[in-house]
Amino acid sequence: MPLQIDDRYAREFCAIQELMTRYFQAVDRGDVVQVRSCLADDARVALPERDAIAGGDAVVDAIFRPAFAYLKEDTARCRTHFMGNFRIERLEGDLAETETYVIAVRVMGEAAGDIADVMSLRYLDRLRRAGGQWRIGERRMTRDWSCRLPTTFAMPFARRVAAI
Numbered sequence: 001m002p003l004q005i006d007d008r009y010a011r012e013f014c015a016i017q018e019l020m021t022r023y024f025q026a027v028d029r030g031d032v033v034q035v036r037s038c039l040a041d042d043a044r045v046a047l048p049e050r051d052a053i054a055g056g057d058a059v060v061d062a063i064f065r066p067a068f069a070y071l072k073e074d075t076a077r078c079r080t081h082f083m084g085n086f087r088i089e090r091l092e093g094d095l096a097e098t099e100t101y102v103i104a105v106r107v108m109g110e111a112a113g114d115i116a117d118v119m120s121l122r123y124l125d126r127l128r129r130a131g132g133q134w135r136i137g138e139r140r141m142t143r144d145w146s147c148r149l150p151t152t153f154a155m156p157f158a159r160r161v162a163a164i
Helices: 007-029 032-037 056-071 157-163
Strands: 039-046 076-092 095-108 115-130 133-150
Touching: 007 032, 007 076, 007 095, 007 115, 007 133, 032 039, 032 056, 039 056
Parallel strands: 039 133
Antiparallel strands: 076 095, 095 115, 115 133
């Protein structure tokens, strides 16, 4: 059944897309607090080749703290997540289901050979609104394809963050 696009839908679309934008911005900046603010307390996240993780704090501790520590070493220069197609598949009251296409690039530093890992990802999310804020309740990430490319320039993460 097609979604009815009206003023309410437009407001919810903007609010949900803002949640996704804040999430990817937080991941690229290495901001644990902002990532956590995007997750419901009982969030469940499933990544490729990994068991699902339950609980917002557990997700941050298992995925993001190690990833962000890695960014601070010279082995990783930066990450960029670029949102492409975004669609709300279902919107009913305080529940929504979305699909977001993302091109993600992780630039590895000199120690890793100045290589860029490029991935096409899809995020299949179930969102909940509580206290007037949308949060990620359940997330399944899939990887459509990936490749490794040489880089010619990448600003080190610490220098990029200092410039913000």
